[in-house]
Amino acid sequence: MYKLIPNFSLKYNNSFGLDVAANYWLSIGDQEDWILAMEQYPHLAEEKKLIVGGGSNLLFLADFDGMILSPDFSGYSITYQDGDSVEVEVGAGVDWDEFVAHCVGNGWYGAENLSLIPGKVGAVPVQNIGAYGVEAEKIIVRVNGYNFGKQTAECYEHDACRFSYRSSLFKEQWLNQFMVTSVVFRLWKQGEVVTGYGDLDRTLRDMGGPTLANVRNAVIQIREAKLPNPKKIGNAGSFFKNPVVSAEQAAELAERLPGLPVYPQAGNLVKVAAGFLIDQAGWKGKKVGRAAVHDRQALVLVNLGGATGEEILGLSQAIQQDILEKFGVVLEREVQVVC
Numbered sequence: 293m294y295k296l297i298p299n300f301s302l303k304y305n306n307s308f309g310l311d312v313a314a315n316y317w318l319s320i321g322d323q324e325d326w327i328l329a330m331e332q333y334p335h336l337a338e339e340k341k342l343i344v345g346g347g348s349n350l351l352f353l354a355d356f357d358g359m360i361l362s363p364d365f366s367g368y369s370i371t372y373q374d375g376d377s378v379e380v381e382v383g384a385g386v387d388w389d390e391f392v393a394h395c396v397g398n399g400w401y402g403a404e405n406l407s408l409i410p411g412k413v414g415a416v417p418v419q420n421i422g423a424y425g426v427e428a429e430k431i432i433v434r435v436n437g438y439n440f441g442k443q444t445a446e447c448y449e450h451d452a453c454r455f456s457y458r459s460s461l462f463k464e465q466w467l468n469q470f471m472v473t474s475v476v477f478r479l480w481k482q483g484e485v486v487t488g489y490g491d492l493d494r495t496l497r498d499m500g501g502p503t504l505a506n507v508r509n510a511v512i513q514i515r516e517a518k519l520p521n522p523k524k525i526g527n528a529g530s531f532f533k534n535p536v537v538s539a540e541q542a543a544e545l546a547e548r549l550p551g552l553p554v555y556p557q558a559g560n561l562v563k564v565a566a567g568f569l570i571d572q573a574g575w576k577g578k579k580v581g582r583a584a585v586h587d588r589q590a591l592v593l594v595n596l597g598g599a600t601g602e603e604i605l606g607l608s609q610a611i612q613q614d615i616l617e618k619f620g621v622v623l624e625r626e627v628q629v630v631c
């Protein structure tokens with residue numbers, strides 16, 4: 293059964309905790325709900341639409357003059373398995389970390405490095421979430437959804453999803469026009485864990501070795517120590533993407549900034565750590581009005597309480613300008629601004 297609420301406050305539905313509202317909030321549990329709601333309230337079709345999962349990657353600049361659509365499709369089911377792997381279809385409204393815990397609990401490999409990333413399953417292919425050397429595309433088999441323009445259900449196999457760094461077809465071409473309803477993931481019954489990223493290796497040694505359960509626990513431990521909890525201090529995780537530069541520019545930067553983390557990519561390109569650049573430029577812990585750069589993780593901008601989206605955006609733009617002037621590097625936003 294769908295739920296429609298007019299004049300809806302979004303304060304508890306965006307992880308920055310911004311005090312904004314929308315004309316309508318519509319939550320649906322299946323495609324029939326959508327069709328039913330449109331039949332009963334045809335004027336809703338005229339409203340601008342924003343699909344929201346957990347709201348953990350959004351920066352609202354003002355009230356949203358339109359309808360928030362919350363796809364609350366629930367449940368998991370195994371669609372295929374053999375001796376090596378298992379394929380699981382997961383509803384878009386399932387909490388992502390709950391699913392990761394389910395995988396690790398069943399001894400299935402593949403999702404463990406993505407533990408504790410906030411948000412729902414529906415956003416996972418849109419964002420191609422990633423952490424500790426793993427991106428979601430590695431375990432996504434297909435994405436099911438509903439195309440509002442064509443008014444039909446569609447299914448995209450992995451190769452058609454055009455995954456890239458924190459992006460996909462659903463973000464580049466179909467943003468707010470294609471609603472993910474479920475995602476099919478492939479997990480492995482035996483596997484090798486990925487441990488060579490950040491502090492993971494060292495934490496795993498302290499925990500007694502790289503078992504599947506230890507990887508999840510280590511990732512959770514590191515994240516809890518480094519990242520502010522959005523329930524306590526408003527934030528959306530990494531505000532910027534790690535920039536990808538030429539190997540020559542990366543070498544120059546590494547010489548100027550000893551200790552700069554660099555990650556070689558295909559095509560003579562190198563990904564460099566945006567947080568390190570922001571820290572080196574002196575922004576860590578800096579406050580501007582009610583917005584600030586987190587004091588333990590320079591890549592995270594926080595709402596100190598009562599900040600507006602404009603204040604946070606202003607701070608981010610000052611950082612982008614400074615990093616360009618100091619290091620010649622363009623920082624791209626990872627967080628999506630909603631106007």
Ligand SMILES: Cc1cc2nc3c(=O)[nH]c(=O)nc-3n(C[C@H](O)[C@H](O)[C@H](O)COP(=O)(O)OP(=O)(O)OC[C@H]3O[C@@H](n4cnc5c(N)ncnc54)[C@H](O)[C@@H]3O)c2cc1C
Pocket residue numbers: 307342343344345346347348349350363384409410411412413414415416418419420421422423458462467468470471472473519520521522527528529530628
């Ligand atoms: C503390 C913290 C740490 C984080 N760490 C990481 C990290 O390590 N790695 C990482 O990749 N991200 C990280 N993030 C960002 C965020 O958790 C991810 O982007 C997550 O996938 C967002 O999920 P969500 O449900 O909250 O999506 P939302 O913020 O609600 O939406 C994000 C985008 O997806 C679209 N969308 C959502 N659901 C659907 C759907 N069903 N169909 C179609 N479109 C949809 C929205 O329209 C929007 O464009 C972090 C955020 C926080 C607050």
